[in-house]
Amino acid sequence: MGSDYAENLTKKMGEILDYLRSQGCPKQIHAAVILGSGLGEYTEALELSHSIPYSEIPSFPQSTVEGHSGALIFGELQGHTIMAFSGRFHFYEGYGIDETVIPVRLTHALGASKLLISNAAGGINLSYKVGDLMVIDHIIRPHRRMMQQSTRWHWNMKNYADLAFSVATELGLSVHRGNYLYVFGPNYETKAEIHAYRAMGGDAVGMSTAAELMEAARLGLPAVGVSLITNAAAGITGQALNHDEVKEAANARKEDFARLVSRLILEDRV
Template sequence: MELPDKIYQIKSYLVDNEFPEDVEAAVILGSGLGDFSTTIDEPFSIPYNQIPGFPHTTVVGHSGELFTGTVKGHRIIAFSGRFHHYEGHPLSTTVLPVHLAKAFNAKKLIVSNAAGAINTRFNVGDLMVIDDIFRVFQKISPIEDQPFRYNLEPIADKVRAIASQIGMEVQRGTYLFSKGPNYESKAEIRAFRMMGVDVVGMSTAPELIEASRINLPAAAISLVTNMAAGVLKQKLDHSEVKAAAESRKEDFAKLVNELIDRL
């Protein structure tokens, strides 16, 4: 699979600076989930702003570092922070972590995010395995005129099975990609619920679509950090992300560690 030239240039820089040539898995950490990096054995990191050709992340809750190390004996890379389309990045930049994972010959990609719950049966703090994507009829792939199919259900089945084996209850459902950066209106949330959407967020879908296109197996987990507009009678606040992530950080790390080992 041919990747953009700059991806190989970035990899070359990283390998020259103590990163391995190959990894078993890559992890993209969403808002508030960067504490996963503390569970990596023999960690080494480089700030994004020190990597030539690497964009910067500007979102609260994203430290902006690229980690390497081991998890359960498997060599990994972990992106503590991502690049959102609403920050002004083109779609080709939002999928840079996916391309870099492929360049490092990762066998699996694990993507996480903070999301708002549309499904009224969900609660703040729930972990949800994504088994489908809703795109609101907008383009989310950087590739033009190259049709392809994606199917998240088989890997979602495996994730649910692994979670069950370690005694962890997780939800499962459809993730709606919203460009942002504003939260959705109450009317939009009501409409999305009628269309079968379970959670909404501003990332992840472009990464999963691109991973599918380049044949990189990818699993995705949403942490419900708030109820979407109109579900509860309270104002939405980004500070909720940190509180929800703090409450589930150990469970999240445990699940990701097992996925790296077993998926």
């Protein structure tokens, strides 16, 4: 079954690439960015050349989550060809881990030199506030039900995380550096769970990104994850969690987020 599954994924990637070529999309890109909940407006920073709904791309997963527009976008940023995924795929939507990392594999197949991965996350660290940015330093997986972590993870990711933190500081942006705790979702965490996750060393909690960063490491693709703290996790404020918080926080920090992403894309120190 394993070999058949691998062959099927290889076939899917071939169909995706063939379709993109048939649409005249770039055959080579400089960088790619995966845009999390509420962060899709970053594409306004690009001089767009192609925007293709995921639903039109053969064998491509579909994004079903509010705040994810579901489109593959190509554009230019100061002469560099950029690919943006406006919407991502989650394990809780019924996709296998290998399907959730198709954007990473596509980025690698198109020869990108770097990948930026963003997400909306809940703040576990009591010093974090809604609207804060956090560069991901480490992934915590309490359930361990995920692809095997690449041995390249630490050395392959650390340099880019160091750079992202430095660039944010140079831009005058207040940014944290912390541990991203991955959960399956789709439900928000309980107060008891958040207490346990904080004891594990988690600074922020979310339902994506972990598998994408690990796949990038496996492929040898420099990647960095940036979390936007869009809500305080359960039990911190005493208020119920809702998706409107995500959109409000993303809208408030969209300009700072765009500045950081664009600078990292153009940065040649990776």
